[in-house]
Amino acid sequence: MIRGQCLITNKDDQYNDPDVAVILGSDKNPTCESQSVLMAPKIKLSSGYDMPILGFGTYNLNGYQCLTAIHSAVESGYRHFDTAFNHENERQIGEALRTQIQMGNVSRENIFLTTKLWNIHHDPRDVRRICEHQLNLLGFEYIDLYLMQFPVGYRHMCDEILTPINDISVLTTDVDYVDTWRAMEELVKLGLVRSIGLSNFNMEQIQRIIQCSSSKPVVNQIEIWPGFMQKDLVDYCRYNGIVVTAFAPLGQPNREKHTPIYFFSEGMKRLVKKYKRSAAQIVLRYLVDYGVIPIPKAGNPLHIKENLKIFDFKLEEIDIRALRGIKSKERLVQYENIKNHKFYPFERED
Template identity: 75%
Template sequence: MIPLRYLTSYVDDNSRVNMILGDDQRPLRGDSSILLAPKIKLSSGYEMPVLGFGTYKLSGFQCLSAVHCAVETGFRHFDTAYSYENEKDVGDALRTQIKMGNISRENIFLTTKLWNTHHDPRDVRRICEQQLKLLGFNYIDLYLLHFPVGYKNMCDEILKPISEGKLQTSDVDYIDTWKAMEELVKLGLVRSIGLSNFNMEQVQRIIQCSSSKPVVNQVEIWPGFLQKDLVDYCHYNGIVVTAYSPLGQPNRENHRPTYFFSEGMRRLVTKYKKTSVQIVLRFLVDYGVVPIPKLANPFQISQSLNIFDFKLDDTDTRALLGIKSKKRIVKYDLAKDHPFYPFEREDES
C-alpha cells in the first residue's frame, strides 16, 4: 500500500479534494466539487496523482474526446508517448480544457516517453523539444526512458526499423541515454525523469552509474502479473511504480484474462456495488502502484475515478493477490536477442 505520508490533499481550481486518511475515513464529494485522486510525492519533490489516464492506441477524435471526458471527470494525470503518435492530440485536448477554464497547467501531471530510436545522447534534447512542440507545452512533468533496448534511427517517423525481417537495434548503452535525460532536467525541459520496462538489475545499474535516481519505473502490472519482487525493490529505493495494462487488457470475446470474468469477480461486484474495473484499480492502488488504465468509453472513464470511497477487505485482497501467475502481455519480442532485453525469454521460462 502507498504509505500515507506520501499522499497529499490538494485544491484543483475551484474543486475541493479530500484524500484517504485512514481505513475508515472516506473522501467526500461536495455538490460543486470534482472527485480527484490523491497524490504521491516523487523523490524529485513533485507530486503525481495515484491514478492516471493512459492513451495507448488512442488517436484522432477518439483520443481528443477521451481526454476531454477524462479532464471533466477529474483526471489530472495523463500518460502518452512518442511511439503512441498521439502527443499532439493529447496536448490539443488539454490546452483546450485550459482555455475553457476547466483546468490549469499547474494541475496537470503529464508523462511522455523517449522512444527506442532516440537513445543516442545527441538525439535526446532534439526529440524532447520536438515532443514539447507536439504537446504545446513548455515543460514535461515526467519523461520516461521507454525501453532499455535502443533501435537504429533511420528517421524520426520509422518507429520499428526492420531489415530483412529483423529489427535493427543499436548498441547505445541506456546509461548514456539516461545521462542525456538528466541534462533535460537541468535545462528545465522536464521536471522529473524515470524508466519504463526496466528490470531490477537494470534499475540498480542506473542507480549505481548515474547522479540521480529514476523517480518512476512504469511496468506491466495486473492481478495475476504483480511483479512483487520488482515492485518491492523499487519501493525500497524510493521509486514509484506505475502500472500499465492494469486490467490485463480484458477481451470479452474470449473472456481473457480469466480472473476479470470469473465468478469470484462477479461476487466482488455484487458485494461492493462497484464495477470490475473499479475493484481492480482500487486493489492496485492499495497494492502500492499507480495504475494508468486506457479507457475510451465515457461511462468507464466517468466511473474509474470513483474508487476512493471504498476499500477491499483483507479476505478479498488476499484472493486477488493469490490469483495464479500469468505470462506478461507486452513482450517486445522483436528485441529479445539484444543483451539489454529486460524480460524473461521463452527458452528461460
C-alpha cells in the same frame, strides 16, 4: 464543465499520509455554489513533485476519439495523463489539455503529464532534439515526467519509422541506456522536464543506472495486473524510493475471448455483487492498495468516470487475499523480436 476547487486533507484513516491530499473541483478559487468532483490523491516523488496515484492511459487513442477522451477525463477529475512518442497522439493530447486550460477547467500547474523517449532516440545526441519536438507537439513548456520507454535502442532511420525492420528483424543498436539516461538528466537541468524515470527496466538495469549516474529514476513504469504482479521488482523499487506505475492494469480484458480469465470469473462476479462496483473499479482499488499507480485507458466516457471513482470504498482483507491468489500468467507485452539483445530486460525462455 468543472467549477470551483477545495484543497483538503482527507480525514479518512486510509489517507493519513502527509504527502497525500484530495483535490475537489477544478483549479479556480472556490465558491460556495460550485460543483465538486473527487480527484485522485497524490504521492510525492523523490524529485519533490506530486503525482496523482491514478492516471489516464492513452495507448491506441487517436484522432477524434483521443480528443474527446481527454476532454471527458479532465472534466471527470483526472489530472495525471500518460502518453508516449510511439503512441503518435501527443499533438491531440496537448490540444485537448490546452483547450481545457483555456476553458478554465484546469491549470497547467495541476496537470501531471508523462511522455516517453522512444527506442529510436537512444543516441544521447538525439535526446534533447526529440524532447523539444515532443514539447512542440504537446504545446507545453515542460514535461512533468519523461521516461525512457525501453532499455534497448533501435536504429534511427527517421522520426516517422518507429520500428525499423530488415526482413523480419528489428534493427537495434548497442547504445548504452546509461548514456541515454545521462542525456535525459541534462533535460532536467535545462528545465525541459521536471522528473525522469524508466519503463520496462529490470532490477539489475535500474541498479546500474543508480550506480553510474548522478540521479536515480523517480518512476519505473511496468506491466502489472492481477495474475502478473511482479512483486520482487515492485519491492525493489519501493526499497529504493522509486514509484511504480502500472500499465495494462486490468490485463487488457477482451469480452469476446473472455480473457484474462480472472476478470470474467465467478469470483470476480461475486466481488462485483458484494461491493456494487465494476470489475475494473475493484481491480484498480486493489492495485492502488498494493502501492502502485495504475494508468487505465478508456475511450467510453462512462468508463472514464467509473475508473476514477475508486477512492470511496475499501476491499476487505479476505478479498484482497483472493485477488492476491490469482494464478500467475505470462506478461502481455514481451518485445519478443528483440529478445536476443544484450539489454533485453525480461526473462528469456531456454
